[in-house]
Amino acid sequence: MDIAALVAWGVTASGGFYLLGTWIQRGGIRQQQSGTSRMPAPVVFGHFALAAVGLVVWIIYVVADKSALAWTAFGLLVPVALLGFVMLARWIPVYRDRAAAGAAPAAAAAHGAEAAVPAERHFPLPVVLAHGLFAVVTLVLVLLTAVGVGGS
Incomplete structure (x- = not known):
């Protein structure tokens, strides 16, 4: 079960790297001053840093048992997970705004509205859903392994 958790964590991390890269590439850090991005940089980078440290600890666990x-x-x-839920809660209205604004993207771009678009609006829904799903699977597998279910 520890290897299954490691694989799930790796898939989760891959999706997370993609989302982080998209957020940075689309100006998420620069948007902190203007308030355009709904994702506070400390939350984004805290989520990333804790997940990365946890993954390293898990790899050491798999080796050392x-x-x-x-x-x-x-x-x-x-x-x-808590930081992930915070980001999800802040992303959902941005996603809904994107869906509502989908009817008139050309008019908005013509008026320079693209500069006011939050970086996280560019997150693909399937990546967000897969990242969240694999994160839940990872959390459950790590907990089950820690309590001794399935042996290691």
Whole structure:
């Protein structure tokens, strides 16, 4: 089960890297001053940093098989999940605005509205959904491994 969690974590991280890259490329960091982005940089980078540290701890756990490392990785995943839910809650209105604005994108671009578009509006829905789904799977597999279900 520890390897399954590692694979799920890797898939989750891949989606997360894509979303982070999209956010940075589309000006998410620059939009912090203007307030255009609804994603606060400390939340985005905190989510990323804690997830990355947790993944490293999990890899060490897979190699060393020490129960304390499994619980440490799970402890790191809890705030990662909370920050992820914060970002999801802040992203949903941006996604809904994109869907509502889809009828008149040419008119908005002609008036320079693209500069006021939050960077996270460019997140593809399938990537967001897959990232969230694999994150939940990862959290559950890590917890089950930490409590000793399935052996290691």
